[in-house]
Amino acid sequence: MKPPPFDYVAPTDLDEALAALADAGEDARVLAGGQSLIPMLNFRLAAPVKLIDLNRVSELSGIERRPDGGLVLGAMTRHRQLERDATIAEYAPLLAEAAPWIAHAPIRTRGTIGGSIAHADPAAELPALLLLLGASVRVARAARDGEAPGRVERTLPLDDFCFGPFFTALEADEVITRIDIPPCGPLEGTAFEEFARRRGDYAIAGAASRMILDEDGTCLHAAVSLINAGPAPALVAGVEEPLVGRPPTEDRLAEAADVASAGCDPAPDMHGSEAYRRHLVRVLVLRTLARAARRAAAGRTPGIETEDG
Amino acid sequence: MLRVEDARLLTGRAPFIDDIEPAGTLHVAFVRSDMPHAKIRSLDISRAADHAGVSAVVTAEDLGDLCRPGPVLVPPPPIDGAIFNARTALPLAREVVRHQGEAVVAIVAESRYVAEDAAALVDLDLEPLDAVADLDRALDADAPLVHEDLGSNLAAHVRQTKGDYAAARAHADVVIGRTFRYDRGVSAAIENRGVIADWDGRDGRLTVWDTTQAPIPVRNALAALLGLPESCVRVVAPFIGGGFGPKIMFYAEELIIPWLSMRLGRPVKWIEDRYENFFATTQERGQTHESELALDAEGRILGVRDVFLHDTGAYDPYGLTVPINSQCTLLGPYRVPAYESEFRVAFTNKPVVTPVRGAGRQHGVFVMERLLDFGARELGLDPVEIRARNLLGPDEFPHDHEILYQDSAPLTYDSGNYRPSLEEAARRIGFAGFDGERAAAAAEGRCIGLGIVNYVEGTGIGPYEGARVTVEPGGTVSVVTGVGTQGQGHFTTFAQVVGAQIGVDPGKIRVVTGDTSEFHWGTGTFASRGAVVAGSALHAAALSVREKILQHASRALEVDPEDLVLEDGEARVRGAPDVRIGLGELASRANPLRGAVQPGTEPGLEAAAYFGPARGTTANGVHALVVEVDDETSDVTILRYVVVHDCGTVINPMIVEGQIHGGVALGIGNAFYEELLFDEFAGAGNASFMDYLLPTATDVPAIETAHLETPSPLNPLGTKGVGEAGAIPVAAAFAQAVEDALRENAPGLEIVDIPLSPGKLFALRNPADGGEDS
Secondary structure (H helix, E strand, O other), X not given: OOOOOOEEEOOOOHHHHHHHHHHHHHHEEEEOOOOOHHHHHXXXXXXXXXXXXXXXXXHHOOEEEOOOOOEEEEOOOEHHHHHHOHHHHHHOHHHHHHHHHOOOHHXXXXXXXXXXXXXXXXXXXXXXXXXXXXXXXXXXXXXXOOOOOOEEEEEEEHHHOEEEOOEEOOOOOOEEEEEEEOOOOOOEEEEEEEEOOOOOOOOOEEEEEEEEEOOOOOEEEEEEEEEOOOOOOOEOOOOOOOOOOOOOOHHHHHHHHHHHHHHOOOOOEOOEOHHHHHHHHHHHHHHHHHXXXXXXXXXXXXXXXXOOO | OOOOOHHHHHOOOOOEHHHOOOOOOEEEEEEEOOOOOEEEEEEEOHHHHHOOOEEEEEOHHHHHHHOOOOOOOOOOXXXXXXXXXXXXXXXXXXXXXXXXXXXXEEEEEOOHHHHHHHHXXXXXXXXXXXXXXOHHHOOOOOOOOOOHHHOOOEEEEEEEEEOOHHHHHHOOOEXXXXXXXXXXXXXXXXXXXXXXXXXXXXXXXXXXXEOOOOHXXXXXXXXXXXXXXXXXXXXXXXXXXXXXXXXXXXXXXXXXXXXXXXXXXXXXXXXXXXHHHHHHOOEEOOEEEEEEEEEOOOOOEXXXXXXXXXXXEXXXXXXXXXXXXXXXXXXXXXXXXXXXXXXXXXXXXXXXXXXXXXXXXXXXXXXXXXXHHHHHHHHOOOHHHHHHOOEOOHHHOOEEEEEEOOOOOXXXXXXXXHHHHHHHHHHHHOOOOHHHHHHHHHHOOOEEEEEEEEEEEEEOOOOXXXXXXXXOOOOOEEEEEOOOOOOOOHHHHHHHHHHHHHOOOHHHEEEEEOEOOOOOXXXXXXXXXXXXXXXXXXXHHHHHHHHHHHHHHHHHHOXXXXXXXXXXXXXXXXXXXXXXXXXXXXXXHOOOOOOOOOOOOOOOEEEEEEEOOOOOEEEEEEXXXXXXXXXXXXXXXXXXXXXXEEOXXXXXXXXXXXXXXXXXXXXXXXXXXXXXXXXXXXXXXXXXXXXXXXXXXXXXXXXXXXEEOOOOOOOOOOEOOOOOHHHOOHHHHHHHHHHHHOOOOOOOOOOOEEOOOHHHHHHHHOOOOOOOOO
């Protein structure tokens, strides 16, 4: 369990990093937190010729609130920051609620939001959560041959970014630089819950729900995103149908949970059958939708609390 | 008293194997089979041998005469009609590999990194053979053969009986018959194995540091195999991060690394990594039982019949210890007039099975306790009542079960007082009021349940251990014994045993274990025997030293020995404590530089002694727990855990509790988390700690313990072993509690397979597997 030989650079400047990546091409890998890459190296499942360490690139860190109320998260934002940052707790409480469930505390101090999205593990929390929040991904690369010199950037909505298990729209010379999250409204509620064998494990199944109500308690928007219940994060089709335009009663929430359970695509594995996973999806979607509805109704989205009225 | 070794352990000053690295050390990586069963079609090491930084690449051919099957470490007991087919592994595989992880090539290089780079360059061409993966079909006539020369996969067949089960069954009011399965796991010590060898060619001495529980047998084996005098081989077992049984073996690496050091004239080091550990270190579990319990109308046991299959993996180097433990421990603390027990051991293409903490005892306990639960349900008795009706009484000891135990001695319980253990556990867990507690929880929509089970543990078996106690002229007391230590607190308990006899604070006694240059008689740490056997040898040596101290002090202080007391490192006159002499001063006087000594006397204040018990001593206990089952997710949380334990005289209560806590954690892993999953070709699919689930601190509850003390008559300290006790009955108690929690929501649920998991519990409740809810 020792990695194969590789070259290593640790630039402090993003353009330097992009140039190094462009230079090394497909044989290079970008090292963010190392949450997944380092184990893959030690198992010799990955054998890059060069590692480009982004940990010293200061341009990639930081959490900011835009004037419109949305958030900008640097790609090297650690999971631990999502868990503890006051701005996140106030304006993206879903991330603050879910972050403590990402792996273990020592891993959260290393693992990054950009790394998680780039790795695109269907069992990871962040891609599914960011999708539910309508986030977009900003990526950058160095100019290619024939292009004007400088940095080339593009922005993709998250559902155009994660395609399948460990498969994204990121090109070999591109690096994720930041994540943009649109603002949330006062009558919006979100909730997260996952089921894992042990605290810190990848979830057997997880669900995040989001609901927006009007002043009368009528549901304006309902969405559910699932973790480890399909090849890539996707919003569950059809959950809004029993809910939107009506108050979210218990029966309608249950109907939406049934839709999610029937519509997801979990694979059986060592932790349980497909039937068990569908069952868990129903349980978790029902729990999170109900909680999101209560939070929306209360006109607040408390982040850290997970058991509230 | 606190553990004296903890200061060193907690501040990182205790040497573990990977801390040791003599100058010029070379490092080894092994190329291992990634197939469970295959023919070696070809093997080309040339590219690896040419790789920069590689010193040697070694195959079976290079080992010459050493490439012969390893020893059978424990001969099977002399049971009438028993069949035992010994098949052990070559140090490096030749022609055929029989389990995943079997070593084929050893690569020596300047670093482990380079050795692994070179390992990737070995061209090992394996042709897959049909593999034996399913224990239940391993003995079928058309099963592939693990050992072709044997003609079948039967490793052993043993039948032991007591009384007339058929007659008992004919008179029974209730007969409970079930099939039970208890699957495999690994021991998962924090520290993997490691071996470092340093051959000094100038004076022909070999030093080996080895994560072994048995340094003396390893030294003796190495001397014999490498053609060296035993006195020229030193094996040191440093601090070890957990033994749990698999480190009692003699593995191929323990031979190859010293041989490489002798061949290359350099120190050579191999540290097992976690992935290797999942295949190359021995494992446990894997039994299928067809069992029957015959009861009368009052729930009294008339007889038990148990026929089981045991998976030994690809080889059987540890004889029959594990299945015999299952066979014998099944009887538990109960009066069982008739017992018919038969087992077959099967070879499979899985890693080798040898004892792991509990060593098969948990399987027997699981079968018996589950049968009693189902019997109680049938008769309308509660779980405590059916057990209480069958316990052996305090006047029934010694109790002869009329079969042979793993140590070849008759299975005879030396002593015990079982009912108080059961009553104390029932009281502490709140058994009497639990119906109300369960109903109150149900009213809140919560499912809680209680489990309570008995177990016994045969501990402290022979053959013997030895020890030497020395009072040095500076007053230091040094104690040495041959057993290895892997975290059990030996440095404390052994010092306490000696200190109690010679009046020295245990914190001031220097204990050395597991270094053959300090002591070379003994067998090792296994079968919960350290305190019982080595402890008794230390006690005897300390008594001899005490006699010598008293004689010399009597002469020095001119008083009768009877008038002396030993305390605070001094001999003092009773009633006149100012008249005294230090033990160091006495040691100096006992070793004069000039002058005459009495003929027949020995110099110094030193004695060695040995202790060999007639047979093992039987400890007992009760585990009780309360669980909550999440009716929606099928997850199980342990709310309370109580262990009432009787290991005879307790030397150090904190250490006994620590042993129990660790054992319970392991048992919780066995019951609900750990399972090594093999595919239909015997390949393991979850060989990492990401997928092989060990219980963590958040999964193990606070454990309440209580000690009862029924001293053993078989040793002077009155102690019984405790090392494995915590691990043995957990699965049985857990299964009972989960069923109890779901008595309303899933009536009739029966848990007969271990380990359980939320997914399996869901499947049990939804047998069609298509239904969303039961």
